[in-house]
Structures are given as structure tokens and as C-alpha cells.
Amino acid sequence: MNILKKIILQLFAFLFCVFTLSAQTPADWVNPFIGTTNYGTTNPGAVVPRGMVSVVPFNVSGNSPLNARDKDDGWWSTPYSWDNKYFTGYSHVNLSGVGCPELGVILLMPTTGEVNGDHRKYGSEMSEQVAHPGYYSTYLNKYDIKTEVSASERTGISRFTFPAGQSNILIDLGNGLTNESGASIKIINDHEIEGWRMTGTFCYNDGTERPVYFVARFSQPAEEFGVWKKMPKMGHEAAWSATSNKIKYYKDFKAEMAGDSIGSWFTFNTKANDEILVEVGISYVSIDNARLNLNHETNNFDFEATRKQAEDKWNKALSKITVEGGNDDQKTVFYTGLYHIQIHPNILSDVNGQYPAMESFEIKAHPNGERYTTFSLWDTYRNVHPFMSLVFPQQQLNVVQSIIEMYDESGWLPRWELNSTETHVMEGDPAIPVLVDTWFRGIRDFDIEKAYEAMYKSATTPGTENKLRPDIDHYISHGYVPLMEQYDNSVSHALEYYIADWNLAQLAKELGKEDDYERFLKQSKGYKNYYDKEFEIIRPKLENGEFMPDFNPRQGENFEPSPGFHEGNAYQYTFCAHQDMDGMIALNGGKKEFVKKLQAIFDNGHFDMANEPDIHYPWLFNYVKGEEWRAQKELNRLMTTYFKNAPNGLPGNDDTGTMSTWIVYAMMGIYPVLPGDMNYALSTPVFDEVKIQLDPNFYPGQELTIKKTGSGYNISSISLNGKKQKSFFINHADLGKGGVLEIKH
Template sequence: MKKLILSLLLVSTGPLAGNSQYVNPFIGTSNFGATHPGAQYPNALASVSPFNVAYGGDLNKFEKDDAWNSRVYIHENRFLTGFSHLNLSGVGCPEAGVMLLMPTTGKLNLDAREYGSTYSREQASPGYYSTLLDKYQVKAELTSTLRTGLSRFTFPKGKSHVLLNLGLGLTNETGASLKIVSDQEIQGSRMLGTFCYNAEDVRPVYFVARFSKPAIELGAWKKMPAYKNVEADWISYNDSIKPYADYRQQLSGDDIGAWFSFDTQENEAVEVQLGISFVSIENARANLQAEQPGFDFAKVRRQAVAAWDKLLDRVEVQGEQEQKTLFYTALYHSLIHPNILQDVNGDYPLMGQQGTGNSKQNRYTVYSLWDTNRNLHPLLSLLYPELQSDMLRSAVAMAGESGWLPKWELYGMETQVMVGDPATPMIADSYLRGIQDFDVAAAYQAMVRAAEQRDNNLLRPENADYLDLGYVPVDDEGPYDGSVSTSLEYYLADFTLAQLAGALGKTADQQKYQRRAQHYRKLFDPSTGMLRPKNRQGQWLTPYDPELGRNFEPAPGYIEGNAWNYRFYVPHDTPGLIELLGGQHNFLQALDATFDTGNFDMANEPDITYPFLYNYLDGQSWRTSARVQQLIAEHYGNHPAGLPGNDDTGTMSAWLAFAMLGIYPVSPGLMDYALFTPSFDKVTLHLNPDYYSGKTLVIENQQKNSNSNKDVRIKFQQQDIERPFLTHQTLVSGGRLVFY
């Protein structure tokens, strides 16, 4: 209860009127959720977040060197070294978290280990964050636009400073450049790349920062690394920081920064705008000029709130405030990534090559598709099809530029993280749901290339074996390759490609890929009831432990999980899997055992559809409602640890949003939603008329006070539903879905 009260107090009571008032940005900032509470605009390139993962208050320890930190902010940490302007939400590897502004007072200190401060009085809401820096008694307030951040620092009387640190960050790349343009402006760049320690391209992000008043003193600094004096045979292990007062030339290095100093009166505010671009300094300046032509903190904040309300108000719910907070925060986290990449003039960095492209439509980036193809993109397709449409166009354009659809794309770089061919399910599923205003012919060509090219296949590197054997063999896999996991992802991709082929009238292709999707049966082992690794000779991997990998240790055949986590991962053919397991009774026992033995992992993707599989069993759909309610209660909450783990760019939040609505998409490429008891008394979805014929979909729960899920009946448009599924096309035609 204390945690709950604290988390509610942390949420700002600022100028919120619509459903953004229910969002708690602190949810997910603990328990490795990897979200941040900073100032965030919907699907924005820029955001401004407190950065508290360096040093941790121990001046002799830099925590980034000792911990796997994919987060700019951890709720338990209390030592802040600045506010970063390029941030990722809910990712599992370090990247971004760069361009840190830090206000200080008194004697100038340029060492982050020393100028960092504890902080208190945190508040956060959509588009706003504030805190008090205890060491300096400076109030820091943050807000942002699509491509810019705005910080307001309210100082005490005396000598005050704003530091820009280009050395700190989460990225594994180093290197930056800066130039002080005037006593109110600075420009430069910071290198990014090597996400998840993969050797993909590196890229600079450019910035321009402006101050609301001229500095009376300024300069740049460079950290001089530890060095060894060979002649004297001694070593200096202490970094030293060399200041360059009033330095106006370009300065480059791995650990550099700049300072602007002021004489401030009591409670005088200094504001700092910072615009970013992945194309050029000139474009960063243009972005800043277009989105913040003057200094107006209140206006920028109001615009951010209005943008959030416009999206969040598309769903109206009636129920308890605590439930509203969970739901609207889940929607909020689902609308951060993918985010735009293009500048105000349409420029963006080309995918997989040097050079600049230009688009009159939004160009998106941050495609964590192994995660998001399962539920986040279906959620966007249902509620925000206009956003999903631009995301489809962006993905197809990436294939035109690089030759391949994205897998885990980041700022125009393909990181090759995770397995499978996840863009194919995402695109095919969206098309089948009715989002068809993109170049589907080009998309289909790119999908077929991924499915057919045997060698040097960027999306399906194991495709030669897969085409020859019908599965990926375990023989040559590395510790995190996962031959079974990879095979299952390929089967799903082939299934969704088959469905798209059918919709496009390509009957021969449809039949071919449908057959390939059924090859999952080759990996089904009747003796264990598991989908089990095989070698090239068709022999089962022996010895075999289905629980190996439960704690994310390497497990032959599986990635990020064990055999139990992947046991039912054939979402495109659950009825076929039920048959293989010996019928409904055996399937029910196996499904229950997954939960009862602790082999269900709410924090990871392969098994997150399993609670909804009871709907395939006659008379057992009530178990879906019971499991979903149990999982929400156990893993989600209105507190910093209120996500089950890494949000995976919104995937865990999208699961919660669907789960609370009482509908869940069972598989990419299948239009069925599983139906179960919703969390609210009434939900109204306002559908986009440009894509869907229905005006609204109303979901009502008229049996909320019942003590048993077994008594639930379902009606749609006053007609009883015998099978606990409805298609996407049925729901978006509008109407009234009632649980009674």
C-alpha cells in the first residue's frame, strides 16, 4: 500500500484534462521494465529523461561498466548526472541515453562523479517531468516536442551553470564533437551504434541547443584518459578533465562537454532548448526553429498533453481509477515506439547505406519486431491504423533501400538482434486487417525474397537448411541461436505469407507456404509432447532437458526460454497442435501444467498467448478469464515495478491493454480475437472511419460482480456467441459486445 500511495503522489497534477491524467510514467521504471519517466511526446524522436545509471552515488564506481544497463533511469537509484535527450523505452540492450544537460551551482565542477546529485520531489506525467536536485536546490522541469526537448532550471541566487555532457550515455560507441556558436547556442554531434554489441553500422546524431539568456562565462572540456609513462615506468589511473575557457572552435573527443555559466537571481529560471536530427546540424537547427521558435515552456507542455489526449481519448473506459491508470499507462507505453525519424523537411538517413532520403510521410524507426509483431502492431492496427499505415510504408521503404525488410532496425541500422523473419507477420497481418494503403507488391516481393533466398539471407540466415529439411537443425547453432525457436518463427512467417498470398490471389504461393508452415510437425516429439531439437540426420537431441533455459541460460534449441515456453508456440495452428497432443483433455492438462509448474514466463514473448489458448477447448474459455485476471494481479500494478519485466518497446504493455479490453489477437495472420471477461464495466473504442466502417465498438461487462467466470455468456449485436472468438472484420464493423 505504501508503494501505491507513493506512486500516485509521484504523478504530476499538472494541466491534464483527458485520459492522459491517468498515466503514471513511473510504471516500469523498476523490475527491469526499462521504461523512463521523462518528458515524452507520442512516437517522438526526442525525449528528455533523468539519467541516473552512472556512478550510483559511489564516486569510485561507474555502474555502466559493471551492470547490463539498457535503461537511462532505475527507480531505486538516487544519483542523477543529467537529463538525456535521445532515449529508448523498454529495450533489452544499451543504446542512446545521450546529450545530457545538468544544472549546477557554486564553483564550476566538470566531473560527473562529483557534480552529480541526489534528487527528490519527483513528478511525471505525459509530456512533463520535474525534480529537485538536492545538492543545488535547483528545480528541473522537462517537456518536449517531436524532435526537440525543453528544460527549465530554476536556480537560487548566485553563480549557476548548465553543463552539456557528450561523454556519458548508454551507447557502446564513443566519440562526439561540439562547437560553441555564441553565448546562447551550441551545436555538435554524438556517435551511436553497436546495439547489443553487434557490429552494425554506427551513426551520428546531431544537435543544436539554445539558452534563454546569454552566458557570462562559457567553455568546453575534454577528459584526458589515464596514461602510462613508459620512460618513468609509472601509470596514472586517474582521468583528468581539461577545461578550455571561452573556446569557440570545434572540439572532438570521446569524453567532451561544454558549460554555460550565469549570475542568477533567487528563483530565476534558465531554459534550454535542444533539437536533434540524424541528418545534419542544419536540420537539427531547422527542427528546433520549427517546433520551438521561442521559449514558451507552458505552451510546449500543453501541446504535448493535447497530443497524448488526442490518442488516448480514442478509448473510453468506465471503471475504477486504479484500473484506468494501468490501462492508459499501457496505451501510453504502446505509443512510444516505433517513433519518427524524419526531420521537419522530410529528410532521414537511408537504411543500410550512406546518404539521405526524403519522405512526405512519417518515416519510422525502432522496429523491435521479434517482440512487437505479436501484439503491439495488431493493437496499433485496431486503434491507430493511420499510424500503423506509416509504419508499414517505412518498413517497405527500408527494403527498397537496403534490399531487406527490417528485423530489429534502429535509427536506420539493422542490428540483426533475435531470430526469425518478423516483418513478414507484421506486414501481412496489417494488410489482412484492412490497412492496405501501402505498396503491397513491393512488400510481397521482399517477403518472398526472405522466404526463398538460400544463402546470404539477412532475415533467414538458416534458410538453406530450413528449405532442405523443413526445420533448422541443432548441429551448428551457437549458444543463443535457438534452432527450434528459429524454425517456429519461420513457420509463422510462412503461414502469414500464405494468408497474404491468398488475399492477393496468388493461389500457388498460398498453397506452398501453407504446406511449409505445417512442417512444425517435424519437430513434435510424441514421447515428450515437446517441440524438440533435431539434427540434420533427423535424430532428436539427446540428452534433453525441457526445463533448461528457464533462467535464460543457454539451452540448445531455444532462445530466451525453454521447451515449455515454446511448447504451444504454433499460434497459427493451435487446433493442429491439440490433435498432436492427443486431444483436448491432454492439451488442457499440458497447458495447466505450464502454469502450475512455473514454466510460464509472463516477461517474455514466446508464451504470452498461452492464457488465451483455453478458448480453443470446449467449455474451457472461462479458464482464459481466470488466468488473465490472475496474471494481471500478479505482474502488473500502479507502481514502478508494475511491469513483469522488460517492456520490449511496448509489447508487455500492449498485452495488458488487450487483456483489460477482453479481446486478444491469437496469432498474426489470423483475424480471430479470443474473447474473455474485460476489466472494465464499459469500453468504447472510437474507430478510424478512414479504415473501418464502424463508428464505435462498445464492450460491456454486465457480470462483473459474479464470483465465477464459468457463468459468462457473450453477445454481439444482441446475438449469442457460441464460439469465444470474433474476427477483426466483425469488430471493426462496429457494434456492441456484451459479457453477461
């Protein structure tokens, strides 16, 4: 029987290959331009799943009239904007879907004619953009250069098709999205250069700086090369200097060069349509490792081979889920969402396993697998990690192993980790729900006792020494975090702690730590302290137990500061105690009143689709029997209103895949409302059929099919493998057995 099964599987695999060769592959349904405006902050650059490197068209600098807005005008957090057309090169390390400026450095720029190192001069209008997973191309109008890029995990490859004449390739280490500065380069010979560039200051926070190292190699020797440096402005001495406050060019320079703003050029005599390629290896460990990564992952300037490998990797990842039905735009929104989920967290470790340890300059090596980075946990704990546990469980295992290593290395769990630094952005203790949720989903090949130790530490250490919960003393003594300063986000802090503590309680129970269970469960109910009967909503509270005066529950809309709340207002936080649904419903006056208040939030425009605190709200209707239709209705509205096959097709920051996970789940008709709780809330799938390949190393089932039958979006009944379900929830363990979840309409 086993052999027969194997043959059938192989046959299936073969047929699938034939199919994908002759028809559209999942990657063909990805539109990398989705989210590249309307603050989605995604980008169309070339990247492979969880690649350390992404090669992104950088068009957000230079104050050109071709740019609608750029980084020099104010807060700006993405290397690319759909609304901009002033291209100044391809950046090789980038963040996708974040709200803070960082990375966007090591810029590779082709030009023609005389070399100029000033990006305000050398930039070009871009046109004819093409983006496909693992591939991006644009034409530079000013220079008549076609540019194409692709990537492997740790390298980028660029192919520039030049006109006849003097053609240059610049590597600019000055310009970039990050607000950190400083770089060093050394030209090795006429076709290779190495160096590093400082990064850090994510969200303008100091203390998170690291160099990123690179080696770049050209497909042919340059006829001329050199480095440049923007010279500091001199005082009186400027009278004798030709280069004060100007760019100084060092032709044939082959020693190290360092400065705040430096770059290098390689010049070639080209005939029309000559192609010159550049491969760039990246590492966060050392130049040696960047070279090792480059040597290991290069296809020796075979652009098509790298592109093909990148596309194959995307198809492999994206084909974990196949969909039937739905229109082309819906398929595109879905697969682009799945694509965005595969960008962060990303690989930090080099091909030899080395990586910089958390909050340290020590170099460690990952014993097995890859070390991940870019943990925007306040966002992603809500849905990204549960999703990864279901669809990419090996990757999610890497996530929790990385998180535990970070604790080992730094003594603390991460909150918003970037390249082995804690950026201290956002609040709460979001690694706890990630670890607990992953454990409960059955992904357990990690040291749970050490994980518990780490979680217990942040949940119990006094505030003066507590890096994750600095206000824990009040939290424990008062049961809530009082407002001590106007914009201290105290309520948001506490609400995160309640969820984390509820998760920790569940795990404590599982591990037989009864006392801890009682303690943390009790703590998790402290949210009730914030409920103000006058306004019938949660409200910031003072140390003396009184509510904050002059309260306006609407304050906090549109990212304006709001006392007690971070990136939201009281409406968007008031139903964030879903770890205690019964309690929260009772607190809000019972089921009827709860549904009324929840519906009013949608009806009165208080729901914010663009930020995380309230993104679970639609599914909360499922907790009141008979009101599930409201979820189906609101979700249908939200999906069609905010998610589109268009550059403005995300409601706001993708938040390293959180918004994309939201839409992917919503389109499949399931949502893990509360991390740590294994029940998915069900709603109307967009597709007639969704097939999820289950990883046999983690799940007993092989394939889960979510089948939508009937029409419209009102669900009439639900059955799993033919057995009718009593509620609008379904358990993760049941789904993991595979089979067919039928949602009838």
C-alpha cells in the same frame, strides 16, 4: 442528415472538451513510473506520442552509493531506474522498454559553483520526482535546483530554477547509456551550441553506428562558456603535461572540439529562483536539420506552452479509448499501457521529411507523413501492430510504409531496426506477419506487390545470401532448423519461420498466388518435426534427424542459455505453432491432453509472463470449446499478479510496448492470438465499458464499445450488436463495423 450528424458530433466534441477541462483527462490516468524498476526499462521522461526526442532523467551512471545498480556495474539497458537517486542530467534520445543498452545521450545537467565535467563528481541526489505525460520534474538536493522538462516531437525543453550565485548548465557528450563513443561540439555563441554524438552498438553489436545531431539554445546569454575533454593518458610525456588522463577545460573555445569524452558548460550569474531554459533540437540527418527542427517546433522558451501542447497530444492519443468502471489503479495501469504503446515506433524523419536511409548513409525524404523507427519486431509483431491497426490505423500505415521503404533502401525487410540500422537482434522474419496482418485488417494504402516481393525474398533466398534467415537451407530441405551449435536458437528460429510462412501463405492466397500458398503453408507445418513423443514436448533436433541428447525441457528459465531456444525453454515454445491450432492440438494428443498440458504449464510455474514466446498461451484455452473459463481465470490471475500501478508494475522489459499492449488488450477482454488471423480471442474485460474510437478513414464504424455486464470473471455469453456469438472469438471485420460487443458474466 449529414449536417445534423455533424452538429451532433461537434456538440459532442464541445462537451468532451468541457468535460476534460473540468475533470481528469486520460493523461491524468498515466503513471509514467510504471515499469521503471523490475526490469520494465520504461522511464518517466517527457515525451510526446512517437516523439524522436524524450527528455529522461539519467540516473544510471556514476557508481554512486545513491544508485542501487548502474550501467558501470554490468548489463544495463535503461537511462533511468526508480531504484536510483544519483542524477547526472537529462538525456535527449532514449529507448523505452528494451533489454539492451543504447542511446541515452546528449546529457543536459544543471549545477552550481565551480564547473566540473566528471559525472562522478557533478551528479546530485534527486528527489521530489513528478511525472506526467509530456512533463517531468525533479529537485537536485546537492544544488538546490528545481528541474523541469518537456518535449515536442523533435525537441526537448528544460527549465532550471537556480539558487543565487554561479549557476552552470553542462552538456555532457561523454557519459551515456550507449557503448559507442565519440562526439563533436561547437559553441556558436554565448547562447547556442551545436554538435553530434556517436550512437550504436545496440546489444553490444557493432555495425549499427550513427551520429545523432543536436543544436541547443539557452534562454539567455551565458556569462562564461567553454568545452572540456577527458584527455588520454600519456606515457613518459605526462611529466610535462598538466592534463594527462584528466579533464581539460577550454574556456571561451568556439571552434570544433572532438574526442571520446567531451562536453561543454555555460555559466550564468543567477539570483535566487532565476529560471534558465534550454531547448534542444535533435536530428539523425544533420546539424542543419537539428536547427530546423528546433526552429520549427520551438515555443521560444515558453515552457508552459510546450508542456500544454505535449499534454494535449497525449490526451488526443489516449482518448482513442475511454473506459468506465474499474478502480483507479486499473485505469492507471490501462492508460499507462496505452501511453507506452505510443512511445515506439517513433518518428525518425525531420520536419522537412529527411531521414537517413536504411543501412545507408544516404539522406532521403519521406514523400508524405513520417518515417518511423525503433522496430522491435520480434516482440511487437505479436500484438502491438494489430493493436495499432485497430486503434491507430494511420500510424500503423506509417509503420508498414516505413518497413517497405527499409526494404527498398537496404534490400531486406527489418527485423530489429533502430535509427535506420539493422541491429540483427533476436530472430525470425517478423516483418512478414506485420505486413500481412496489417493488410488483412484492412489497412492497405501501401504497395502490397512490393511488400510481397520483399517477403518472398527472405522466404526463399538461399542461406548464404539471406540476411534474415541464414539457416533457411536446412529449414527448407529438412523442414526444420537443426541444432548445429549448442546455443544457436535453432528451434526458436524455425518456429518464427513457420508463423511467418503461414502469414505469407495467407497473403499469397489472397493475391491469387496459389503455388506460393501451397508451398508456404506446407512449410509452416514443419513445426511437427520438433515434437518429441518421449518428452511430449518440442525438442531440439539434429541434422541427422535425431533429437538432441541430454534434453532438459526446463532449461532456459530465467534467461539462462538453452540449446535450441532463445530467451525461453521448451515449455514456453511448445505451443507456438498456433498458426495450425488443429494440428498442434492433435500433435499434443487431442483436445483433452492439450488442455491438460497447457494448464500444467501454468500450474507448474512454467509460464513466463515476462517474455514474448508464450504470452498468447492463456487465450489458447479458447480453442477448446468449454475450456474458455481457464483463459478467463488465468488472465485474471496474471493481470493482478504482474501488472500494477507501481514502479514494478510490469513483469519485465516492456519490449517497446509489447507487454503494455498485452495488458491493454487483456483489460479490454480481446486479444489477437495470431497475427494474420483476424479472430480476437475474448476474455473478461476489467472495465464495465470500453469505447474505442474507430478511424473513419479505415473503418466503417465510428465507435466500438466493449461492455461487460454481470459480475465475476466467468463469461456466460457474448453478443455483438445484440446478436449472440457462438464462440469465444470475434472477427476484426465485425469489430470494425462498430457498435457494442457485450460480454455477459
